[in-house]
Amino acid sequence: MYHCDFSTMKESILNKNVNFSEWYNDIIRISKIIDDRYPIKGMPVYYPNGYFAIKKILNILENELEKCGFEPYWFPILIPYDIFKRESEHIKGFESEVFYVTPSKPVEEEKEIKYILRPTSETEMYYMFSLWIRSYRDLPLLTYMTNTVYRYETKATKPLVRGREILWNEAHTAHRDLDDAEKTIKKSIEIYSKVFWDHLSVPHIWIKRPDWDKFAGADYTFAADTILPDGKFLQIGTTHLLGRNFSKAFNIIFEDEHPFIKIDKNKFEAFNENNYRYEIEIIEDKIKIRLYDNNNKESIRSYEENIEFDGNISEDNKNLINKMNNIIKNKFNENKLVNKKFVWQTSFGISMRTLSAVISIHGDNKGLILPFEISHIQIIIIPIYYSEDERSKILKYCEDVYNLLKEKYRVKIDKDDTKSPGWKFNQYELMGVPFRISIGKKELEKNTVTISIRQYDSKSKNYEVKLENLLNELDRLIIEYDKEIKERARKYFENKILKIDSLKDLENNLDKNVAFKVPFCMREECAKNIKEKYSLDVRGTDVIPEDAKNKKCIFCNTNVKYYVYVGKSY
Numbered sequence: 001m002y003h004c005d006f007s008t009m010k011e012s013i014l015n016k017n018v019n020f021s022e023w024y025n026d027i028i029r030i031s032k033i034i035d036d037r038y039p040i041k042g043m044p045v046y047y048p049n050g051y052f053a054i055k056k057i058l059n060i061l062e063n064e065l066e067k068c069g070f071e072p073y074w075f076p077i078l079i080p081y082d083i084f085k086r087e088s089e090h091i092k093g094f095e096s097e098v099f100y101v102t103p104s105k106p107v108e109e110e111k112e113i114k115y116i117l118r119p120t121s122e123t124e125m126y127y128m129f130s131l132w133i134r135s136y137r138d139l140p141l142l143t144y145m146t147n148t149v150y151r152y153e154t155k156a157t158k159p160l161v162r163g164r165e166i167l168w169n170e171a172h173t174a175h176r177d178l179d180d181a182e183k184t185i186k187k188s189i190e191i192y193s194k195v196f197w198d199h200l201s202v203p204h205i206w207i208k209r210p211d212w213d214k215f216a217g218a219d220y221t222f223a224a225d226t227i228l229p230d231g232k233f234l235q236i237g238t239t240h241l242l243g244r245n246f247s248k249a250f251n252i253i254f255e256d257e258h259p260f261i262k263i264d265k266n267k268f269e270a271f272n273e274n275n276y277r278y279e280i281e282i283i284e285d286k287i288k289i290r291l292y293d294n295n296n297k298e299s300i301r302s303y304e305e306n307i308e309f310d311g312n313i314s315e316d317n318k319n320l321i322n323k324m325n326n327i328i329k330n331k332f333n334e335n336k337l338v339n340k341k342f343v344w345q346t347s348f349g350i351s352m353r354t355l356s357a358v359i360s361i362h363g364d365n366k367g368l369i370l371p372f373e374i375s376h377i378q379i380i381i382i383p384i385y386y387s388e389d390e391r392s393k394i395l396k397y398c399e400d401v402y403n404l405l406k407e408k409y410r411v412k413i414d415k416d417d418t419k420s421p422g423w424k425f426n427q428y429e430l431m432g433v434p435f436r437i438s439i440g441k442k443e444l445e446k447n448t449v450t451i452s453i454r455q456y457d458s459k460s461k462n463y464e465v466k467l468e469n470l471l472n473e474l475d476r477l478i479i480e481y482d483k484e485i486k487e488r489a490r491k492y493f494e495n496k497i498l499k500i501d502s503l504k505d506l507e508n509n510l511d512k513n514v515a516f517k518v519p520f521c522m523r524e525e526c527a528k529n530i531k532e533k534y535s536l537d538v539r540g541t542d543v544i545p546e547d548a549k550n551k552k553c554i555f556c557n558t559n560v561k562y563y564v565y566v567g568k569s570y
């Protein structure tokens with residue numbers, strides 16, 4: 001495996017725009033993000049420069065979640081296999097990737113039990129949700145957990161992108177009804193976008209994944225995709241509407257105020273004591289009610305009438321709830337509907353992949369460029385002296401500056417005598433330290449410091465600042481520094497997606513390091529063909545899909561509904 005130390009670092013950085021993949025693999029090691037000499041595939045060790053940034057990103061997210069009422073939980077790393085396998089789609093999605101754990105000498109009562117390392121925490125959390133949730137008063141339940149999950153990746157692993165140990169934050173929620181669950185999906189998108197864009201300047205789009213690519217056990221999945229310099233999509237966050245798939249598998253039931261459950265935009269259902277199901281559909285001013293027995297195949301009775309109605313199809317509409325109740329009571333002679341319901345659920349997560357997007361999009365040929373907020377060292381102070389006499393005075397002055405800054409910023413003095421100031425300048429540029437303060441004889445005499453700001457692909461900008469103005473100047477310069485990163489990222493992303501209507505245009509741009517938005521039929525078979533022929537993945541539509549009704553699929557020429565994102569991907 002390729003590795004190098006700082007003594008050879010400058011020669012080893014490749015041109016990011018010529019060979020992005022090798023640039024990434026180099027930079028992530030020599031800029032002290034990870035060390036992957038640890039002898040397990042896909043399990044690198046994280047240096048402070050990497051781990052601090054990951055921790056900080058997850059902290060930012062935790063704060064945003066807590067502002068919205070989410071609370072932190074901790075669940076064990078082991079899941080009993082019989083709990084894990086309860087939701088059948090879920091297990092199909094993860095079965096081949098799990099690590100089993102067996103004790104070397106199990107005690108008698110654990111002899112038959114198989115454990116797995118959690119690959120994601122739905123199943124262990126929902127086992128407990130079923131014990132905790134009793135009434136509508138317990139809802140919504142808004143939880144999150146920052147942890148590690150484990151997946152046995154056999155494909156090529158890539159630091160921060162695909163590995164066997166994933167550092168991340170997962171949120172899990174339970175709700176009274178579909179509307180509340182979907183509001184939380186929207187909220188999760190807002191929270192994640194705030195983390196990605198406001199804090200980290202990572203441009204991204206939200207995409208609804210095709211059915212064949214949604215999370216195992218979900219009704220639907222939205223994913224945040226960014227595009228790396230090589231034109232490949234990188235998924236950096238996902239949010240899933242789990243519907244009632246897990247609550248049915250784990251028996252997460254609550255007692256509600258009334259029996260009606262909203263199951264779609266204009267549909268309710270309700271159950272009686274024999275588990276017969278009423279389905280209520282509201283179309284404009286007409287209400288249709290069908291009754292199904294336990295076979296649930298064809299309705300055994302149905303009824304419809306016109307109703308006066310304010311258009312609000314929700315469980316909060318007391319008037320509508322009363323009407324439905326009365327019709328079922330009077331027309332179906334139903335005397336007992338039950339108020340027990342399965343909860344609606346969502347789950348969503350962001351991992352250390354976010355850091356990989358930060359590195360890939362903001363970095364340059366000199367190394368990392370990190371947003372100020374997530375840099376492990378925000379300001380490095382470098383003393384410059386040429387004699388023993390100068391040394392002690394300048395180091396003393398460096399300490400004064402350090403003491404002035406340490407309360408507000410993560411700051412460090414590099415006093416290493418064995419390295420030249422020039423070497424240090426390069427090293428901290430490589431590591432993505434945003435600000436450097438150099439202090440020599442001139443600064444000492446004039447009571448100033450020289451601030452140098454990390455610039456994209458050019459020499460640092462230098463400012464000589466009076467010590468008494470330093471704190472104020474820094475505040476201003478930090479805002480400017482982050483603004484430049486954001487502006488550059490915005491411009492970068494503008495050219496990363498080509499919207500085109502013909503296969504010829506797509507073929508002509510395949511080697512241009514961009515992603516595409518095209519009219520596509522959304523057939524899985526067509527998706528397989530283009531994967532085989534062009535190595536392109538179908539990522540999905542916008543959250544609110546863009547209409548392409550009069551167009552044809554550029555690959556198979558059948559009718560399409562929407563524009564769809566396609567491209568190479570990680």
Ligand SMILES: [Zn+2]
Nearest residue numbers: 521526553556
């Ligand atoms: Zn097609």
